[in-house]
Structure formats: structure tokens, C-alpha cells
Amino acid sequence: MHRDQSEARAHQSPPESLPSLSLDLDQMLDEFTRLPLRAEFRFDPGMPAVVTVEFKTARGPALTWHIGRGLLHGGLTSMSGTGSVRMWPMVPGERPTAWLLLESQEVEALFELPTAPLAEWLDATYRIAPAETEMDGLDWDGFLTELLNGSGTSSC
Numbered sequence: 109m110h111r112d113q114s115e116a117r118a119h120q121s122p123p124e125s126l127p128s129l130s131l132d133l134d135q136m137l138d139e140f141t142r143l144p145l146r147a148e149f150r151f152d153p154g155m156p157a158v159v160t161v162e163f164k165t166a167r168g169p170a171l172t173w174h175i176g177r178g179l180l181h182g183g184l185t186s187m188s189g190t191g192s193v194r195m196w197p198m199v200p201g202e203r204p205t206a207w208l209l210l211e212s213q214e215v216e217a218l219f220e221l222p223t224a225p226l227a228e229w230l231d232a233t234y235r236i237a238p239a240e241t242e243m244d245g246l247d248w249d250g251f252l253t254e255l256l257n258g259s260g261t262s263s264c
Contacts, residue, residue: 126151126153126232128150129148129225130146130148131146131147131148131221131222131226132144132146132222133146133219133221133222134220135218135219136220142220145163145165145166147161147219147221148161148162149161149226151177151229151233153237156233156236156241156242157176157242158176158177159176159230160174160175161173161174163217173193173210176189176193177230177233177242178239179193179195180226180230181234182195183197183206183208184206184223184226184227185197191211192210192212193208193209193211194208195207195208197223203222204223204224205220205222205223206220206221207219207220208220208221
């Protein structure tokens with residue numbers, strides 16, 4: 109998904125919530141240069157198919173991306189995603205990590221992130237809202253109206 113502000117939201121939110129996950133990751137500026145930064149992963153049970161990730165750097169504004177929860181989960185163990193968001197596990201090393209590639213017209217960024225805490229957090233999101241219930245309660249009429257009226261933005 110692009111880092112848009114899509115208004116497709118579910119009407120009913122399960123009563124259970126999950127704290128956000130803060131991870132220290134590295135942005136790969138080139139083959140040898142890493143920029144450490146923090147990313148905050150947030151889960152909204154009312155819109156369970158999407159995880160909001162805010163990338164915070166010491167310099168410059170934070171960037172927010174909305175990424176499919178299934179894409180993140182799949183990227184822990186194999187290549188996942190196409191187009192503007194892709195994730196895949198790294199070759200086993202000192203610690204289990206994965207690559208997360210984000211591309212848009214404005215930015216292209218490659219991040220290395222630890223997989224163990226992300227896997228645990230994602231598992232907790234699936235206990236709150238199983239994958240097969242992700243589209244339950246979605247306001248399809250409202251979403252389609254916004255899309256057809258041009259107020260929605262495209263996403264992948």
C-alpha cells in the first residue's frame with residue numbers, strides 16, 4: 109500500500125487493543141552506510157488488514173506508511189509483496205532480520221529490521237483479528253463512493 113490516508117475503515121472495532129511496537133532498525137543508505145532509526149508499528153482492530161508504520165529519524169520529518177499485515181507476516185519467512193512495498197528474510201546471520209523495501213514517487217528506502225519482536229507482535233494482532241475476519245465490517249459502500257468520487261487515492 110502507498111503511504112496514503114485511505115478512509116476505508118471498519119465500522120465496528122473489537123474491544124481488545126494492542127500496544128504499538130517500537131523497533132530500532134537500520135536504513136541502508138548505500139552498501140556500507142546504515143542510518144539507525146526507530147519505527148513504530150500500530151494496529152487498529154477496526155482496520156485489521158493494515159499496519160501503520162511511522163519511521164522516525166533524528167533529522168527530518170517522520171514518514172508514515174500503511175502496509176498490509178499479511179505482507180509483513182509473509183515477509184518474515186519468504187519474499188512478500190510486489191510493487192511499492194516488498195519484504196523478505198535475510199540470510200541467517202547473527203540475529204534474524206528481514207529487508208523491507210518501500211518505494212514511491214517521492215522516496216525509495218531499504219530497511220533492515222529484527223524479525224523476532226515483529227513476528228511476536230504480528231501473532232498478537234492475529235489473535236485479536238484473525239486473517240479470515242479482516243474484511244468483516246468494512247464499509248464497502250462508503251469506500252466505493254469515495255473511490256468513484258475521486259476523494260480516495262489508489263493503493264497497491
